[in-house]
Amino acid sequence: MATAVQSADGxxxxxxxxxxxxxxxxxxxxxSMTVARGEVYGFLGPNGSGKTTSIRMMCGLLTPDAGAGHTLGLDVVREAATIKRRVGYMTQRxxxxxxxxxxxxxxxIARMxxxxxxxxxVAQALDRLGLATRAEQLAGRLSGGWKQRLALAACMLHEPELLLLDEPTAGVDPVARRDxxxxxxxxxxxxxTVLVSTHYMDEAERCHRLGYIAYGRLLASGTPDELVAQSGLASRSTEDPVDMPMLLALEQDPAVxxxxxxxxxxxASSAIASELDAALxxxxxxxxxxxxxxxxxxxxHLSRRAADNFA
Structure with missing residues (x-):
């Protein structure tokens, strides 16, 4: 059977x-989702929302129970083994x-x-990620940021066409995250192409497009500006000193x-501006x-509207 080849514009x-x-x-x-070539696509959602499971199905590590799709032009079920060799996967840990x-x-990794x-x-990977001067240092003695660089170098070593990064910056300092x-x-x-899951909103804003998943379902997808515009949320702010009784009352108000x-x-924000203003x-x-x-x-707001798949 001939192996599908990803087209440059697909x-x-x-x-x-x-x-x-x-x-x-x-x-x-x-x-259901698509990620374009050369795109940085952010995958967001609370813990247990299904992000990691989704990523593993897309890269051939898990077989879906239903549905179909292609990664790099390859069938995610029938050609999973080929996908795994053309994808770089950086795990949470x-x-x-x-x-x-x-x-x-x-x-x-190169021998594997x-x-x-x-x-x-290996020399090119060390140079690109700024690891050459530390090449002989034990991995266990590296800080979180340097471990992150090593992990990225490892998953880039075989020159993949797609990077799948599962919360890669968790526990890393702001400077290392920026780099x-x-x-x-x-x-x-x-x-x-990069598909990256993250919890950080500043990282989400760095992505070309975003998908938000909660309780196993993709609730929204688009550019950061599109998601804000599509939400229909109304937001208000005040800069006077905050008193706790008022804060608690607003948190418990169903209109907020x-x-x-x-x-x-x-x-404070709400889906209905008039109800928000009345609550304030x-x-x-x-x-x-x-x-x-x-x-x-x-x-x-999206998370609170989603149905809990534990229920």
């Missing part, structure tokens, strides 16, 4: 109705050998993939979707101004 990922069940629980429920050096870890030019490829994202966009500019405290600034008037006489909703407010 989507890197195109799946329809992907479903995964464990017992009676549906972890991923009819997921550091999965390399801590008692081997940076160089030894990369050389081991039976790569040609192994020394050259990581600069490298991700540099890779995307070279035509590599989200309440966020940022120093002396208080923000019920609990305080202070002035509120209209502000654009944030991505965080949009995603919290």
């Amino acid at each position: 989507p890197t990922i195109a799946v329809e109705g992907l479903t995964k069940r464990y017992g009676e629980r549906t972890v991923v429920d009819r997921l 550091f999965g390399l050998y801590e008692d081997l050096s940076i160089r030894e870890n990369l050389e081991f 993939y039976d790569m040609d030019r192994r020394r050259e490829r 990581f994202w600069n490298e991700i966009h540099a890779l995307a500019a070279e035509g590599i 979707s989200t309440v966020t405290r940022l120093g002396n600034t208080l923000r 008037a019920r609990h305080t006489a202070r002035p509120w101004k209209t502000v654009p909703p944030t991505l965080e407010e949009v995603f919290i």
